[in-house]
Amino acid sequence: MSFHSIDNLSLEDQRLFNQFGRGPRVDIPFELAHEAFENIVDSHPHVTAARSYDGTTITYQGLERRANILSNELIKRGLCPKDRVCIVVSRSIELLVGILAVLKAGAQYVPLDGGVVADAALQHIFNDVKPPMVLCLKRFHAKVELYARETKSEIVELDGPDPKILSGNEERPKVAxxxxxxxxxxxxxxxxxxxxxxxxxxxxxxxxxLVEPAKLKITVGKNVGQLLNISFDMGS
Structure with missing residues (x-):
């Protein structure tokens, strides 16, 4: 039997549906994803935020500093709220810097694994998104250059030599x-x-x-492995 409303159920089944189909309502502590990150920066600045496969680590304070510098530089170069930015990288600390920088600018990131994404898919996504900027690792620069040129997107290397993304304005961007x-x-x-x-x-x-059960009781000091493709929803 098909139905489109619980009104078709018996009163007892309606009661059970309402009892077990809804959980308690809880307040979400932050409206924005990067605000939750910044809260940890303020309370635990020297705790390790990420560890790369090669053993390189970065603290929450260090990650915040790099993300703020990059975000302010991207804003200076013309990145606007609600813009979309393609990030062509692999699992790395630079990925985290890029994500946070884009979010702090009020923009939206599109994660693409540079070692996996096919050229046809890359071209289609670039043409679909038309990003004003593309963030990438320098080893993927040549891969994105042609398609970035077609969409007139500025390429910014996250691990490149540009001093403006390594030192600059460390204040948190003030974007509504x-x-x-x-x-x-x-x-x-x-x-x-x-x-x-x-x-x-x-x-x-x-x-x-930020709420259970999805939060998985992850607290400060826990180690969480990121083994997924960054273009997969749970990997972002």
Whole structure:
């Protein structure tokens, strides 16, 4: 039997549905994903935030500093709130710097694994997003250059020699935004056609990550492995 409303259920089944189909309502502590990060920076600045495969580490304070410098520089170069920025990298500390810098500017990031993404998919996504800027690792510069030229996107190397992304304004950007702003955009694999972008807002991210059970009781000092493709939703 098909039905479109619980009104078709018996009163007892309606009661059970309402009892077990809804959990307690809880307040989400932050509206924006990067605000949650900044809260940890303020309370635990010297705790290790990330450890790379090669043993390189960075503290929350160090990650905050690099992200703020990059974000302020991107804003100076013309990045505007609600713009979308493609990030063509692999799992790395630079990925985290790029993500936070984009979010702090009020923009939305599109993560692409430079070692995996096919040229056809890269071209399609660039043409679809038309990003004003593309952040990448220098080893992927040549891979994105042609498509960035087609969309007139500025390329910024996250691990390049540009001193302006290594030192500069360390203050947190003051950009007005709210939880309706896009946080990131994930593209489908394209196995049934062209890849399609899925728009994920800040309100969805904080709802997913900052309350139980999705929070998974992760607290300061816990180690969490990131083994997923960065273009996969759970990897972002």
């Amino acid at each position: 935004m709210d939880s309706s702003f896009g946080s990131y955009m994930i593209y489908t694999s394209g196995t049934t056609g062209k890849p399609k972008g899925v728009d994920v807002r800040h309100r969805g991210v904080v709802n997913n990550l």
